[in-house]
Amino acid sequence: MIQDFYVQHEGKVVGPATAKQLKVLASQGKIHGETLIRAGESGNWVPASRIKGLFAAIAKIDPGPATSIATSSAAAVPSVFNQAQSPSELAKVQNVPIVQSTDSRLSKFISDGQPPKVVGKLLGRVHDICVESEIPEYIAVQHLPSVMSPDAIVLTNRRVIIFRAKSLGRMEMLDVPWLHLGNIHIKEGIVGATLSVTGINGHVETLDHLPKAQARSVYRVGQQREEEVREQRRQRMMEEQRNAASNVTVNTNVSAAVPEAQPPHMDLTARLSQLKSMLDAGLIDQSEFDTKKAEILASL
Numbered sequence: 517m518i519q520d521f522y523v524q525h526e527g528k529v530v531g532p533a534t535a536k537q538l539k540v541l542a543s544q545g546k547i548h549g550e551t552l553i554r555a556g557e558s559g560n561w562v563p564a565s566r567i568k569g570l571f572a573a574i575a576k577i578d579p580g581p582a583t584s585i586a587t588s589s590a591a592a593v594p595s596v597f598n599q600a601q602s603p604s605e606l607a608k609v610q611n612v613p614i615v616q617s618t619d620s621r622l623s624k625f626i627s628d629g630q631p632p633k634v635v636g637k638l639l640g641r642v643h644d645i646c647v648e649s650e651i652p653e654y655i656a657v658q659h660l661p662s663v664m665s666p667d668a669i670v671l672t673n674r675r676v677i678i679f680r681a682k683s684l685g686r687m688e689m690l691d692v693p694w695l696h697l698g699n700i701h702i703k704e705g706i707v708g709a710t711l712s713v714t715g716i717n718g719h720v721e722t723l724d725h726l727p728k729a730q731a732r733s734v735y736r737v738g739q740q741r742e743e744e745v746r747e748q749r750r751q752r753m754m755e756e757q758r759n760a761a762s763n764v765t766v767n768t769n770v771s772a773a774v775p776e777a778q779p780p781h782m783d784l785t786a787r788l789s790q791l792k793s794m795l796d797a798g799l800i801d802q803s804e805f806d807t808k809k810a811e812i813l814a815s816l
Contacts, residue, residue: 524552524561524632529622542570552636561636625655628729634666638679641687642670650674654737656730658723659708669711669723671737676700676713678721690721694745700738702731711735754799761791761800761808787812 520532525546533541541547542564549565564570625635634657642652651673658666665681677691692715701712709731710724726734788809795805 519555521556522554523547524636529632538567538570550633552633560640625652628656628733629727630655630657630730634668638668638670641679641689642672642677645677645689646672647674654733656711656723656726656734658725659727660725666725667723669713669726669734671734671741676738678713678723694741695748697738697742697745699742700735702735704728704731757790757794757799761787761794784812784815 520534521538522529522531523533523538523541524530538547538553547553547564547570549563549571551564552561553564553567554561622632622636622639625639626632635655638655638657639652646652652670653673654671655668657668660666663681665685665687667681668679670677670679675691675693676697677689680688680690682688692713696716698714698716698718701714703710703712708724709726709728710722711726711731711734713721713723791800791805791808791812794800795802800808
């Protein structure tokens, strides 16, 4: 079965292309060792240099009507690149157009001008660390034309991940769960924007030289997630207060020391006071207050 390939070329995803077409593109200098290539619709993006036989099998394509591609060693070339190639077949290969393909996995993350090559690498790293049911939602990349590996920020439905490029092609990763995030702040300049990500512990991480459209999208997604997290915290607080009013302790450490017992009348007074505070705050209604109050008084 002939396998199709897709190539990231000049900021676009092109394909499908056959193995023969890849060899022609490589011989023409349109595919280099760092060019990202994917096998089929569901394959992972990998550098062309990792595709065995793609460059080793390439020789010059002689100009003229009888064009041919020679292989250096048939044994060293994978079967997908070791097919019979007559001059007429190769002439057809060169004339077959490679059209731009819509890569649903990648196009979602390059809609605001993100570089496809960088985004492809980031998605590979993110998918490797994502837990079950975790989904990437947005990626913003620094715009620094002279930098090969710019910093980036990735938002998933569970956390914020900041990637910082280090020497020798290494990447440093810092992630913050949405539940531990304080806020996301954006500051726009003349040609770009700076994002500040603050944790609930006060720690701040900044990412500068971001295109304004990407920074605004990160801020928008961040605001939506912050609202969800605030609601989760409110629900958790209400549950804790309800449990406290009912004299139920949640997640008690069984090995903890038992506190000194309080006189019965002091304990009842504190519970009634807390119950009244919950009523005043609107956490419980009057009927719930009356029921709990009766239970507390009945324990005298």
